[in-house]
Amino acid sequence: MFRYFVRRLLQGVLTFFGATFIVYALMFANQSDPLQALAGERPLPENVRQALTERYHLDDPFILQYGYYMKGLLTGDFGTSLTNRPILEMMEQAWPTTIRLSFIAIIIAVLIAVTAGIVSAIRRGGVFDNTTLVITLLLLSMPIVVLAPLAQLIFGMRLQWVPATAGADSGLFALVLPAFVLSSLVIATQLRVTRASVAENLRSDYVRTARAKGLADRRVIGVHVLRNSLIPVVTLIGTDLGNLMAGAIVTEGVFNIPGVGFMLVRGIRTEDGPLVVGFVSILVIVFLVVNLVVDLLYAVLDPRIRYE
Amino acid sequence: MTDIKAEIDVLPGLDSSARLLDVENLHVEFRTQAGVARAINGVDIHLDPGETLAILGESGCGKSVTAQAIMGILDSPPGFVTKGAIRYRGVDLLKLPEEQRRKVRANHIAMIFQDALSALNPVFSIGFQLGELFRVHRGTSRQDARRRSIELLDLVKIPAARQRINDYPHQFSGGMRQRVMIAMALALDPKVLIADEPTTALDVTVQAQIMNLLAELRRERNMGLILITHDMGVVADVADRISVMYAGKVVEEAPVLDIYARPAHPYTKALLESIPRLDMKGQQLNVIKGLPPNLLRIPAGCPFHPRCAYARDVCRADPPPQQYDVAPARTARCHFWTEVVGDEPAGS
Ligand SMILES: Nc1ncnc2c1ncn2[C@@H]1O[C@H](COP(=O)(O)OP(=O)(O)OP(=O)(O)O)[C@@H](O)[C@H]1O
Ligand code: SF4
Ligand SMILES: [Mg+2]
Numbered sequence: 001m002f003r004y005f006v007r008r009l010l011q012g013v014l015t016f017f018g019a020t021f022i023v024y025a026l027m028f029a030n031q032s033d034p035l036q037a038l039a040g041e042r043p044l045p046e047n048v049r050q051a052l053t054e055r056y057h058l059d060d061p062f063i064l065q066y067g068y069y070m071k072g073l074l075t076g077d078f079g080t081s082l083t084n085r086p087i088l089e090m091m092e093q094a095w096p097t098t099i100r101l102s103f104i105a106i107i108i109a110v111l112i113a114v115t116a117g118i119v120s121a122i123r124r125g126g127v128f129d130n131t132t133l134v135i136t137l138l139l140l141s142m143p144i145v146v147l148a149p150l151a152q153l154i155f156g157m158r159l160q161w162v163p164a165t166a167g168a169d170s171g172l173f174a175l176v177l178p179a180f181v182l183s184s185l186v187i188a189t190q191l192r193v194t195r196a197s198v199a200e201n202l203r204s205d206y207v208r209t210a211r212a213k214g215l216a217d218r219r220v221i222g223v224h225v226l227r228n229s230l231i232p233v234v235t236l237i238g239t240d241l242g243n244l245m246a247g248a249i250v251t252e253g254v255f256n257i258p259g260v261g262f263m264l265v266r267g268i269r270t271e272d273g274p275l276v277v278g279f280v281s282i283l284v285i286v287f288l289v290v291n292l293v294v295d296l297l298y299a300v301l302d303p304r305i306r307y308e
Numbered sequence: 309m310t311d312i313k314a315e316i317d318v319l320p321g322l323d324s325s326a327r328l329l330d331v332e333n334l335h336v337e338f339r340t341q342a343g344v345a346r347a348i349n350g351v352d353i354h355l356d357p358g359e360t361l362a363i364l365g366e367s368g369c370g371k372s373v374t375a376q377a378i379m380g381i382l383d384s385p386p387g388f389v390t391k392g393a394i395r396y397r398g399v400d401l402l403k404l405p406e407e408q409r410r411k412v413r414a415n416h417i418a419m420i421f422q423d424a425l426s427a428l429n430p431v432f433s434i435g436f437q438l439g440e441l442f443r444v445h446r447g448t449s450r451q452d453a454r455r456r457s458i459e460l461l462d463l464v465k466i467p468a469a470r471q472r473i474n475d476y477p478h479q480f481s482g483g484m485r486q487r488v489m490i491a492m493a494l495a496l497d498p499k500v501l502i503a504d505e506p507t508t509a510l511d512v513t514v515q516a517q518i519m520n521l522l523a524e525l526r527r528e529r530n531m532g533l534i535l536i537t538h539d540m541g542v543v544a545d546v547a548d549r550i551s552v553m554y555a556g557k558v559v560e561e562a563p564v565l566d567i568y569a570r571p572a573h574p575y576t577k578a579l580l581e582s583i584p585r586l587d588m589k590g591q592q593l594n595v596i597k598g599l600p601p602n603l604l605r606i607p608a609g610c611p612f613h614p615r616c617a618y619a620r621d622v623c624r625a626d627p628p629p630q631q632y633d634v635a636p637a638r639t640a641r642c643h644f645w646t647e648v649v650g651d652e653p654a655g656s
Binding site for chain 2: 204205206208209210211212213214215216219224227228231301302303304
């Protein structure tokens with residue numbers, strides 16, 4: 001178990017440096033003159049140019065620039081964006097918002113997917129099962145670029161059940177609709193996986209044993225089958241996170257939520273290298289940490305992994 | 309373990325003078341897409357305390373389905389009991405409401421399965437899986453359940469029970485796992501234990517140990533034991549009586565010694581001749597020719613007739629042979645049982 005953990009940790013470190021390097025390279029390497037790009041049409045005074053060149057180590061070889069940047073990053077110094085705002089400050093606002101949003105989305109997705117998955121696995125071929133099949137197919141075929149504005153139009157503007165947009169310090173309630181939209185990205189797959197997994201486990205020998213022990217169906221399914229069926233679902237949450245982050249870019253844009261996705265879009269549009277690389281680096285870390293946690297959770301759920 | 313059991317698990321109508329277990333004219337069918345498979349077509353079985361009944365027959369003859377029907381754990385759908393009675397001390401289990409039926413399991417009738425690895429839940433410790441019985445059926449505390457689980461592991465002779473209680477099924481050897489299954493089945497002190505091929509998945513040496521353990525526990529607790537197997541060699545030492553099944557019926561039932569000496573049904577005889585024997589080393593094994601019937605289309609008359617050396621016209625037409633009384637406590641479903649019994653004993 002410990003070795004497994006260390007191995008995963010080392011893999012994570014490698015992934016981190018690889019991914020950030022690529023993003024860094026994409027953002028900076030092919031800009032002939034990033035400073036001029038920032039200044040736009042205006043001519044840049046020589047002393048300003050020199051100061052900026054110094055600050056961003058633009059005279060050093062590329063790999064060294066990356067090294068300086070990483071050093072700053074790992075000591076908590078994200079530098080300033082090209083618009084001269086401290087990036088740390090922007091992060092302190094954006095990250096909690098996005099984490100809250102994706103957290104609600106994951107909870108919604110798991111609650112709905114696991115419950116519906118169990119019910120349709122138990123009543124295979126029934127009305128409920130067929131209905132969820134149709135709904136999940138619809139969800140899978142509906143891109144979030146369409147779904148997000150559609151949901152906003154219907155629930156936010158027409159019915160006015162929830163606020164149509166969520167501003168800077170948006171409360172939980174304002175995040176419900178965006179979270180629902182976001183969860184639609186992962187709910188369908190999670191539901192299908194839960195259903196398949198429960199259906200398979202229901203047929204297994206240990207279920208027969210559990211029933212032979214005189215346990216009620218509720219306990220057989222809620223304890224014995226559920227614990228086994230959750231194993232693949234939990235693994236899925238790790239990979240789902242990538243989908244959620246991609247979805248957050250669209251969702252936050254549509255609902256005007258100043259989260260990570262929102263910042264990233266702005267940074268990319270204005271070619272703000274430090275901003276984009278800073279956010280992406282943290283994104284990579286979050287992604288790695290969540291996957292590590294998922295792996296550990298996986299081991300908690302399945303003792304056969306734990307004792308390898 | 310003389311606790312509140314009596315108060316919790318009284319079944320209304322339980323009659324201690326009635327037979328321990330009496331299965332009568334049991335019919336089970338599986339309604340599948342391919343059609344209705346008649347897996348059990350009138351099984352009669354009875355069992356007394358302290359007795360071992362072996363149920364024998366080729367693969368697919370309905371041994372496990374019979375056991376599952378008695379336990380009430382058939383996969384339903386597709387499986388349905390369509391006729392018959394399963395009386396436990398006079399109470400027809402088939403007529404009980406599900407809630408009471410559920411309490412019969414483990415409390416009165418328990419079962420162990422062939423493959424203990426897949427029969428145990430891989431993600432829970434065996435302490436959890438054992439303790440669960442006490443917590444759910446008896447409402448005992450976690451600690452108490454744990455203490456009793458350790459006692460059970462001791463009972464089935466698992467070394468270092470106190471340490472192993474937290475282990476998971478995959479950490480045990482095959483034989484030890486089957487011991488855990490036995491411990492689980494005996495936890496609530498049932499009166500009937502059904503063992504469905506408990507040793508088939510094990511090494512030969514371990515097989516003997518498990519059989520001995522079962523016999524010992526049966527004796528100590530005066531349980532009725534139903535031992536399902538398709539190995540005629542295994543049952544000779546442990547069983548008191550044998551019921552031989554074919555195509556969902558008991559075709560012969562007899563005390564174990566009688567059946568070995570003089571089988572009264574051609575199928576039993578063929579089974580006996582298929583046992584490898586030491587003095588027949590090197591000779592061709594006499595395997596029964598042909599296949600058991602397709603349960604979707606069981607032939608008219610005696611279902612064994614396509615494979616039977618004694619078959620005549622009367623065997624091929626309905627009605628199928630009735631249950632003839634061969635001797636006291638001995639029956640056979642064969643029109644020509646007198647001829648079969650009269651023949652030379654098998655193998656000599
Ligand atoms: N869940 C099920 N669905 C459909 N048919 C079933 C099911 N379970 C059993 N059967 C049918 O019932 C018949 C009897 O099966 P059973 O498991 O009782 O055989 P068995 O005598 O225990 O054989 P084995 O020695 O292989 O365990 C089989 O031929 C099978 O076709
Ligand atoms: S009834 Fe006929 S076919 Fe059936 S076992 Fe007896 S002799 Fe054979
Ligand atoms: Mg079987």
